[in-house]
Amino acid sequence: MKGQLLQTGPGEGFSPPQRLLMGPGPINCDPRILRAMSHQVIGQFDPDMTRCMSETMQLYRSVFCTQNPWTFLVDSTSRGGIEACLVSLLAPGDKVLVGDFGRFGALLREIAERCGAEVETLAVPWGEVLQPEQVAAAIDRVRPKLLALVQGDTSTTMCQPLAEIGRICREKEVLLYCDATASIGGNELRVDDWHLDAVSVGLQKCLGGPSGSAPLTLGDAAVAEIRKRHHVEAGIRTADHDEGEGARIGSNYFDLAMIMDYWGEERLNHHTEAASMLYCARECARILVAEGMDNAVERHRVNGAALAAGLAAMNLQLYGDQSHRMNNVVGVYIPDGVDGDALRREMLQCYAIEIGTSFGPLHGVIWRIGVMGYNSRPDAVLLTLAALEQCLLRQRHPLSPGAAAAAALSCYG
Amino acid sequence: MKGQLLQTGPGEGFSPPQRLLMGPGPINCDPRILRAMSHQVIGQFDPDMTRCMSETMQLYRSVFCTQNPWTFLVDSTSRGGIEACLVSLLAPGDKVLVGDFGRFGALLREIAERCGAEVETLAVPWGEVLQPEQVAAAIDRVRPKLLALVQGDTSTTMCQPLAEIGRICREKEVLLYCDATASIGGNELRVDDWHLDAVSVGLQKCLGGPSGSAPLTLGDAAVAEIRKRHHVEAGIRTADHDEGEGARIGSNYFDLAMIMDYWGEERLNHHTEAASMLYCARECARILVAEGMDNAVERHRVNGAALAAGLAAMNLQLYGDQSHRMNNVVGVYIPDGVDGDALRREMLQCYAIEIGTSFGPLHGVIWRIGVMGYNSRPDAVLLTLAALEQCLLRQRHPLSPGAAAAAALSCYG
Numbered sequence: 001m002k003g004q005l006l007q008t009g010p011g012e013g014f015s016p017p018q019r020l021l022m023g024p025g026p027i028n029c030d031p032r033i034l035r036a037m038s039h040q041v042i043g044q045f046d047p048d049m050t051r052c053m054s055e056t057m058q059l060y061r062s063v064f065c066t067q068n069p070w071t072f073l074v075d076s077t078s079r080g081g082i083e084a085c086l087v088s089l090l091a092p093g094d095k096v097l098v099g100d101f102g103r104f105g106a107l108l109r110e111i112a113e114r115c116g117a118e119v120e121t122l123a124v125p126w127g128e129v130l131q132p133e134q135v136a137a138a139i140d141r142v143r144p145k146l147l148a149l150v151q152g153d154t155s156t157t158m159c160q161p162l163a164e165i166g167r168i169c170r171e172k173e174v175l176l177y178c179d180a181t182a183s184i185g186g187n188e189l190r191v192d193d194w195h196l197d198a199v200s201v202g203l204q205k206c207l208g209g210p211s212g213s214a215p216l217t218l219g220d221a222a223v224a225e226i227r228k229r230h231h232v233e234a235g236i237r238t239a240d241h242d243e244g245e246g247a248r249i250g251s252n253y254f255d256l257a258m259i260m261d262y263w264g265e266e267r268l269n270h271h272t273e274a275a276s277m278l279y280c281a282r283e284c285a286r287i288l289v290a291e292g293m294d295n296a297v298e299r300h301r302v303n304g305a306a307l308a309a310g311l312a313a314m315n316l317q318l319y320g321d322q323s324h325r326m327n328n329v330v331g332v333y334i335p336d337g338v339d340g341d342a343l344r345r346e347m348l349q350c351y352a353i354e355i356g357t358s359f360g361p362l363h364g365v366i367w368r369i370g371v372m373g374y375n376s377r378p379d380a381v382l383l384t385l386a387a388l389e390q391c392l393l394r395q396r397h398p399l400s401p402g403a404a405a406a407a408a409l410s411c412y413g
Numbered sequence: 414m415k416g417q418l419l420q421t422g423p424g425e426g427f428s429p430p431q432r433l434l435m436g437p438g439p440i441n442c443d444p445r446i447l448r449a450m451s452h453q454v455i456g457q458f459d460p461d462m463t464r465c466m467s468e469t470m471q472l473y474r475s476v477f478c479t480q481n482p483w484t485f486l487v488d489s490t491s492r493g494g495i496e497a498c499l500v501s502l503l504a505p506g507d508k509v510l511v512g513d514f515g516r517f518g519a520l521l522r523e524i525a526e527r528c529g530a531e532v533e534t535l536a537v538p539w540g541e542v543l544q545p546e547q548v549a550a551a552i553d554r555v556r557p558k559l560l561a562l563v564q565g566d567t568s569t570t571m572c573q574p575l576a577e578i579g580r581i582c583r584e585k586e587v588l589l590y591c592d593a594t595a596s597i598g599g600n601e602l603r604v605d606d607w608h609l610d611a612v613s614v615g616l617q618k619c620l621g622g623p624s625g626s627a628p629l630t631l632g633d634a635a636v637a638e639i640r641k642r643h644h645v646e647a648g649i650r651t652a653d654h655d656e657g658e659g660a661r662i663g664s665n666y667f668d669l670a671m672i673m674d675y676w677g678e679e680r681l682n683h684h685t686e687a688a689s690m691l692y693c694a695r696e697c698a699r700i701l702v703a704e705g706m707d708n709a710v711e712r713h714r715v716n717g718a719a720l721a722a723g724l725a726a727m728n729l730q731l732y733g734d735q736s737h738r739m740n741n742v743v744g745v746y747i748p749d750g751v752d753g754d755a756l757r758r759e760m761l762q763c764y765a766i767e768i769g770t771s772f773g774p775l776h777g778v779i780w781r782i783g784v785m786g787y788n789s790r791p792d793a794v795l796l797t798l799a800a801l802e803q804c805l806l807r808q809r810h811p812l813s814p815g816a817a818a819a820a821a822l823s824c825y826g
Contacts, residue, residue, distance in 0.1 A: 007461075013445065013699065014465050017461050019459065028453055028454060034451040034689075037451055038450055039427070039429050040441055041434070041439050041617075043432065043434055046430075046432065046767065048429060048430050051420075055422075055423035058423055059423055075489060076488060077684040079666055079685075080488070109647065114662075114663055204685055210687060211685040211686060211688065212488060212690050233523045234520075234523055235772055236516070236772055250664075251496065251663075252496055253524075253667070254664075269772070271489075271490040271493070272491070274625030276447075276450055277623075277625050277687075286425075354456045360648055
């Protein structure tokens with residue numbers, strides 16, 4: 001289009017275009033979080049740095065609704081947090097049961113296989129969630145060491161209820177790992193009350209930050225399991241260090257026993273802490289805790305409901321079991337006669353708004369529209385609906401102009 | 414001490430204290446790099462994002478002095494970049510020869526062992542470097558698939574010459590991997606001229622950024638080796654995707670074949686790109702390329718020489734073979750009668766300057782003082798010497814006041 005700003009070249013500082021990111025994540029960051037990253041770096045064993053690390057642990061205990069002492073960050077994206085938990089909890093040959101109701105259930109399986117685990121899958125059709133009695137029966141059949149589940153799978157927008165499954169796992173003495181990257185902050189997640197043994201997340205959804213740090217929390221049973229494989233690496237190992245009896249953890253970078261030695265009192269050298277991402281993760285948690293976790297969940301619920309109401313009022317069909325939809329993302333079928341990818345391009349090029357499609361069997365079948373973190377706001381919802389209405393009208397989709405805004409506004413009371 | 418600024422608490426935004434970081438890294442970041450991280454995030458498949466990624470690849474080709482198309486980032490600290498290279502190049506049972514002249518040689522061994530490789534070590538005493546004929550003989554004896562080496566090992570301040578070893582490896586058809594985290598930007602590194610097959614680095618040394626992104630480059634032979642183990646994960650795999658014949662790579666997160674699919678034309682979903690760290694890595698490279706790689710190396714050489722001259726003029730003994738010292742870090746013996754850790758605390762508390770000790774056998778024996786990236790400047794060198802002189806005088810170390818500054822200044826001409 002004519003009238004564009006001049007693009008920067010590789011010799012200049014990068015200037016990203018202004019966008020409203022209403023896909024399944026990443027999302028626009030809260031400006032306070034962006035500012036936090038521009039603070040100067042300090043040394044990793046500076047007393048002010050270790051204080052910052054301890055405060056970050058404390059803040060994430062509130063985010064995860066847990067008392068777990070071992071609540072800290074892995075320096076990777078959320079995907080690395082998953083791998084850190086699985087590679088540290090699963091030794092080669094261990095049996096693991098993976099719940100699969102979308103693309104990210106398949107990812108858990110992929111990662112568990114690389115750990116050398118014996119992987120069994122309990123799958124339900126995309127758009128549904130697992131039932132507790134199915135899970136109980138599968139555990140009795142497979143007798144796994146660990147059950148791995150996603151809480152919110154953005155590929156299908158489904159949110160897996162976990163309280164009852166947590167109770168079952170505790171009773172049957174199976175460890176329960178959960179990837180709550182896409183759900184945390186926008187949907188209730190009670191690590192202690194629900195008996196979740198290990199949970200990892202990322203910043204780029206309802207925590208309102210960029211990708212690049214993976215907060216996680218480990219309960220006592222998970223810590224005990226990981227400690228069995230404790231190892232201190234050559235170059236810093238002394239005669240005072242005990243070696244665990246279990247098989248050495250398959251990754252050095254994601255060895256949670258070593259990362260605990262780093263975040264713990266001994267502060268043993270492992271990686272060089274990514275200080276800017278630490279500042280960022282701390283600020284994400286600080287903002288969310290100041291809002292209150294319950295208030296944040298309610299905000300996501302209201303904005304998600306307004307978006308869903310607006311989409312339905314545009315003569316679009318919502319995707320999946322709405323009673324189990326994540327608060328922070330809505331799936332909607334691309335209507336007959338509309339080119340889904342062309343419409344997404346028009347949304348981006350003409351209105352600077354990004355929405356998503358999905359993966360695998362849902363690619364080109366649904367759009368996914370998110371209301372996450374800083375973008376979980378009425379103006380972001382109403383602007384997205386207004387632009388979408390314009391794009392749908394240009395593709396001759398039959399709708400009643402203005403109905404979407406009215407439906408959304410009615411949710412805001 | 415009285416007179417301190419009030420510390421912030423966990424409920425407030427973190428405000429790091431002002432420090433001059435003159436240890437072996439991390440270092441103070443160039444303010445332009447900090448500002449780059451505060452740019453707003455855009456979506457990972459946005460055309461402006463993929464342009465930013467391509468420009469970053471282009472900039473790092475200049476940093477690495479290579480034409481390698483596969484020059485990109487891994488979303489982890491530098492340690493993760495090492496693991497990504499080794500786990501992707503080494504299948505279980507593969508033979509690897511590790512050159513060990515410090516703590517980070519030991520780290521290469523630790524990581525290679527976790528890959529299931531058969532690891533042989535060629536070690537020389539700390540403070541020395543490997544000789545090419547030693548390396549050639551060890552290769553003939555071990556017949557490894559890959560030789561893994563550190564270029565600059567900050568634990569000993571030694572810089573391993575690589576040109577001749579690269580020629581030997583090429584001749585003997587052994588892959589050569591190099592960890593150049595601590596050396597790049599401050600010491601010559603010519604990936605193509607020296608036949609380095611795979612090199613990974615981090616931002617937190619002479620690139621002048623924070624830890625949290627690992628740039629790497631792969632030559633054709635390394636790419637061919639990695640492609641043999643190509644795999645596309647369930648959930649996004651289609652019938653058009655080929656599966657490699659080799660053993661699947663042991664890590665999902667560090668699977669360079671998948672990460673190449675993500676950075677390449679197909680842009681297959683893998684992790685969610687850490688956009689802020691990408692902006693940061695791009696700006697690190699942009700600033701260095703604008704200065705010119707040779708100019709940057711010369712700047713580090715001059716500041717390192719001035720620091721070393723200043724330390725020697727303070728009646729201190731330099732550590733290790735000075736003809737192979739890295740330009741950007743100087744090791745110096747802690748003199749008799751001086752409490753090394755107490756002096757480092759005084760440097761930090763009274764002058765807000767951080768210097769380092771070292772690991773293992775050198776802990777408490779030497780200090781390490783860095784002149785890296787943004788901190789490779791005359792004022793940083795002169796200020797560090799001035800404060801160190803005060804601390805040494807308080808511990809009654811015999812020295813000639815003012816001699817250090819004079820010696821350093823004479824290096825600046």
